[in-house]
Amino acid sequence: MKPKYWNKGKEFLSKKDKVLKSIIDTFPNEHLLLNTNYYHSLINSIIGQQISVGAASSVRKKFFTLSRNITPNNVLKIKDTSMKKCGLSRQKTLYIKNISHFFIYKKNFIKNITSFSEIEIINNLISIKGVGQWTAHMFLIFSIG
Structure with a gap:
């Protein structure tokens, strides 16, 4: 399950850092997996x-x-x-x-x-x-x- 903050976090980081924006844009469907155990x-x-x-x-x-x-x-x-x-x-x-x-x-x-x-x-x-x-x-x- 993707964390609820994920998209907002990606957007924030993309605006603040060009290198991170490039990485985020390269892997648009990747996200942190929550450990629900x-x-x-x-x-x-x-x-x-x-x-x-x-x-x-x-x-x-x-x-x-x-x-x-x-x-x-x-x-x-x-x-x-x-x-x-x-x-x-x-x-x-x-x-x-x-x-x-x-x-x-x-x-x-x-x-x-x-x-x-x-x-x-x-x-x-x-x-x-x-x-x-x-x-x-x-x-x-x-x-x-």
Whole structure:
């Protein structure tokens, strides 16, 4: 799904930068794809915090092989030592488990997330220990659009 801000963003960037305009004109049908698996999106944000893209990719691959189906309930069953072997710190393990609890106990919020204002979404997300303003804003951009 294309983000709702995409066309307006392309228009703005095209007016401000000739090089970007040329690239945008060369690829008129390309757009960012939203990650609508909100749980995975937040986990990916935690994994990628304060490490290189390459390191995050390696950790992510290992983490997503810990269970055939990475869901909040399944992640809570994974031992911390297994998560550490993937390259996750104790803090990131805790944050991912906090996100898992949030998704279990706030099912109605997640189910209806697109009906909430950006401020309501941010306030709910930053109530999770380990999710800050930056992560909440990136979630809005790359998952809600």
